[in-house]
Amino acid sequence: MEVSVLEKQAVIEMRGVTKRFVDVIANDKVDLKLYAKEVVGLLGENGAGKTTLMNVLFGYYNLDGGKLLINEKEVTFNSPKDAINNGIAMIHQHFTLVQTQTVLENAMIGMEGSFFLDKKKAKEKLLKIEKQFGLNLNPDALVWTLSIGEQQKLEILKALYRGAKILIMDEPTAVLAPTETVELFETLRTLVDSGHSIIFISHHLQEVMDICDRVIVLRNGIRVAERTVADTTIPELASLMVGRELLERLEKGESSIGEPVLEARNLKARNNRGIVAVDNLSFILREGEVLGVAGVSGNGQTELSEMLFGQVKPEEGEIFISGVEVPGGNPSEIIKTGMARIPEDRIATGLFMDLSVKENMILESHVSEPISKNGLINMKEIRDFAQNCIENFSVKTDGMDVPVKTLSGGNLQKVILARELVGKPKVVVACQPTRGLDVGAMEYVHQAMLDQKTEGAGVLLISDDLDEIFLLSDRIIVMYEGKIMGEVSSEEADRDKIGLWMSGVTS
Amino acid sequence: MMSEIFSVAFITGLIGATLRMSTPIILATLGEIITERSGVLNLGIEGTMLFGAALGFLTTLATGNLWLGVFVAALGGIALSLLMAVLAVYLGLSQHVSGLGITLFASGLAMFIYRLVVGSPIVPPVITPFTPVAIPLLSRIPILGGSFFTQYSLTYITWALIPLVSIFLFKTRAGLRVRTIGQNPFAADTVGVNVNLTRTLSLAAGGAFFGVAGAFLTLAHQNMFLIDVIGGRGWIAIAMTIFGNWNPLMGAVGALIFGFLDAFQLRMQTLGVDLPFHIFLMIPYLITILALISVSRKATVPAGLLKPYRREDKGG
Numbered sequence A: 001m002e003v004s005v006l007e008k009q010a011v012i013e014m015r016g017v018t019k020r021f022v023d024v025i026a027n028d029k030v031d032l033k034l035y036a037k038e039v040v041g042l043l044g045e046n047g048a049g050k051t052t053l054m055n056v057l058f059g060y061y062n063l064d065g066g067k068l069l070i071n072e073k074e075v076t077f078n079s080p081k082d083a084i085n086n087g088i089a090m091i092h093q094h095f096t097l098v099q100t101q102t103v104l105e106n107a108m109i110g111m112e113g114s115f116f117l118d119k120k121k122a123k124e125k126l127l128k129i130e131k132q133f134g135l136n137l138n139p140d141a142l143v144w145t146l147s148i149g150e151q152q153k154l155e156i157l158k159a160l161y162r163g164a165k166i167l168i169m170d171e172p173t174a175v176l177a178p179t180e181t182v183e184l185f186e187t188l189r190t191l192v193d194s195g196h197s198i199i200f201i202s203h204h205l206q207e208v209m210d211i212c213d214r215v216i217v218l219r220n221g222i223r224v225a226e227r228t229v230a231d232t233t234i235p236e237l238a239s240l241m242v243g244r245e246l247l248e249r250l251e252k253g254e255s256s257i258g259e260p261v262l263e264a265r266n267l268k269a270r271n272n273r274g275i276v277a278v279d280n281l282s283f284i285l286r287e288g289e290v291l292g293v294a295g296v297s298g299n300g301q302t303e304l305s306e307m308l309f310g311q312v313k314p315e316e317g318e319i320f321i322s323g324v325e326v327p328g329g330n331p332s333e334i335i336k337t338g339m340a341r342i343p344e345d346r347i348a349t350g351l352f353m354d355l356s357v358k359e360n361m362i363l364e365s366h367v368s369e370p371i372s373k374n375g376l377i378n379m380k381e382i383r384d385f386a387q388n389c390i391e392n393f394s395v396k397t398d399g400m401d402v403p404v405k406t407l408s409g410g411n412l413q414k415v416i417l418a419r420e421l422v423g424k425p426k427v428v429v430a431c432q433p434t435r436g437l438d439v440g441a442m443e444y445v446h447q448a449m450l451d452q453k454t455e456g457a458g459v460l461l462i463s464d465d466l467d468e469i470f471l472l473s474d475r476i477i478v479m480y481e482g483k484i485m486g487e488v489s490s491e492e493a494d495r496d497k498i499g500l501w502m503s504g505v506t507s
Numbered sequence B: 001m002m003s004e005i006f007s008v009a010f011i012t013g014l015i016g017a018t019l020r021m022s023t024p025i026i027l028a029t030l031g032e033i034i035t036e037r038s039g040v041l042n043l044g045i046e047g048t049m050l051f052g053a054a055l056g057f058l059t060t061l062a063t064g065n066l067w068l069g070v071f072v073a074a075l076g077g078i079a080l081s082l083l084m085a086v087l088a089v090y091l092g093l094s095q096h097v098s099g100l101g102i103t104l105f106a107s108g109l110a111m112f113i114y115r116l117v118v119g120s121p122i123v124p125p126v127i128t129p130f131t132p133v134a135i136p137l138l139s140r141i142p143i144l145g146g147s148f149f150t151q152y153s154l155t156y157i158t159w160a161l162i163p164l165v166s167i168f169l170f171k172t173r174a175g176l177r178v179r180t181i182g183q184n185p186f187a188a189d190t191v192g193v194n195v196n197l198t199r200t201l202s203l204a205a206g207g208a209f210f211g212v213a214g215a216f217l218t219l220a221h222q223n224m225f226l227i228d229v230i231g232g233r234g235w236i237a238i239a240m241t242i243f244g245n246w247n248p249l250m251g252a253v254g255a256l257i258f259g260f261l262d263a264f265q266l267r268m269q270t271l272g273v274d275l276p277f278h279i280f281l282m283i284p285y286l287i288t289i290l291a292l293i294s295v296s297r298k299a300t301v302p303a304g305l306l307k308p309y310r311r312e313d314k315g316g
């Protein structure tokens, strides 16, 4: 994938692009060039301005300064339509699919054509593209029946269906299982070979090293560095993003393993399609340990966490906290036990995006003293509480009164951590706690988990990131199709064996 | 009395009345389905219908032309829906508040215009309303032909509109756009669909349906304008939209059932059953509530309903 010096005509050039929101400069005079058949990585911490920059390129936001050039000709985009007409497509962090429509309808929407939908012709075209790029999907399948990996294929198909030559992919791997990522990379290589160019955003630096030719690093909206992948290393990229050296290794800390604090006995649950997702699952979590639950996502981890959080009533089985059985499917009972609940989807379940930072911080404590007394809420207590949270967890925000939706991904997670951990919990259940977080924020979350353990809490870490599991756990169990495939202490764990367990092979 | 209920005359009369009574509700339901499919709940429906009823009546009163009345009523419905679009789509105000505001405003405006033109005479003015049209041959089918095929032209048109709206929503490019902006406006925007414009056009289409639905009541069902001529039919159409799961065919079935109950209760009143007539008046509404309770739990609401769409919101 070498770019010959002779044909160095940029397919895209962003020159001094500036984008302001009401009180933040999200992009400050950023330059970016993309050449044909090239994969450029865009790196930066949460809130560095990656998504915003790409939304400008995609015509979704108007730029406040700078220029956009396509094939060295200046253009102005007023809406995504203009970008699409110039062969640019963007696959967003959160998919833009209509769940109740079919694959074909999602592909066709917005296309020019006759008054009546010509589904036959569209299907032919779609199948041809599917064949060409090895992206096989049933055109008549409804989107909600597709797995996350398949939905992403559909997003790529949508782009190709519109004849896109330039694909912007905003954290495409954040939601994928490792095998799906491998598949995605194969697709991307096929695309590049057939003349496409790709801008690739990810917080996983190894992926960036694997797939990209060149990397551009943003920090606080400013472009701080550019490297070819051949001339850089992961540690260098990490420190460029964060602007400081990162700790090489976390301190695991001393802790003594004590009494059981959380016990699951023979849990069973179904997913929202009625299929058994957790099957006769039991484990014991003790004081002062991190129990890692490894597994490819979609093997019942979500349902397990929902049962532990009290969101879903187990079909069978019991949950004990500090030796006392808790009623299933009752969140307020779980809150009373003081369990720290860090949910998988911080936007959909963890936070109310339109409520303020302080309101989100008191979600669980607003019914009890000192915040609430005789049915009235004490504003001063709330402010003190929120201020304390913001300081202790160094949440970067414009104050406690702004809606949380103005915070970056990492800071959203810190709001949840603050809310859950400030009350010194005995049990911490964290589900995919670093998904979508940058290296700095990830390090912060990891250290917070370890600190909890050192202070004597039991931490249940559910994650599909094997590195994270190995880094933090004292003991590891592996989930596959709702069952536990095996258990091993972290000293004895070896990656190959765990990898086999994760794919359902027992040895 | 039982023998009267099971007489042929009673049954054919009931069928004919069912079709008449359901016509404005089917029309309004179709309009609301188009609007809600695009992600906008138009609670302005009741007032818009009254406005259409008044404009249609006054136009016909002045010109003697019934079809001109229907046309002007449609225009009036469109105008009010455009106002709704300004408030709920472009300014992004609460759809509930905007819609109720429009209903209050339009009801007042309808009365005001009517008074302005007619004054307040002791005997309200009347027009010569639409007369039922018997379709040759079909209306001669023994027993039921007469009641099915001797209807107002507007009723026939309404029946034709049920499949047409279905085809529009599910088989045309524009229909796919409408459905997509109602489910996921962000997705539509990213593929170049103008969300706010499409919502405005959907509102306008719905408004035309509401206007004509109202005019049916003053130009065909009755021959005069009364302040309570709509009688909550707009709200019933909202219920039927949910009952029909935002599907034109199912919505029309719901409207038909309501029309039937409405026709039935009228007949029971005239049969002189020894019960206060208010009880009968309640029946259709009561059954609607029961039907809603059982059906709407399974309903699949358009995911984008009630949500104004703005770009600078943190969408992605």
Ligand SMILES: Nc1ncnc2c1ncn2[C@@H]1O[C@H](COP(=O)(O)OP(=O)(O)OP(=O)(O)O)[C@@H](O)[C@H]1O
Pocket (backbone or CB within 6 Å): A021, A022, A024, A025, A026, A044, A045, A046, A047, A048, A049, A050, A051, A052, A053, A406, A407, A408, A409, A410, A436, A438, B312, B313, B314, B315
């Ligand atoms: N619609 C918006 N209104 C106001 N501020 C915004 C909006 N969108 C983004 N911002 C702010 O602009 C900055 C850049 O945000 P952006 O989403 O581009 O970051 P990012 O690099 O994509 O982060 P992440 O890795 O978390 O996805 C942040 O400070 C964010 O809070």
Ligand SMILES: [Mg+2]
Pocket (backbone or CB within 6 Å): A050, A051, A052, A093, A170
């Ligand atoms: Mg982003």
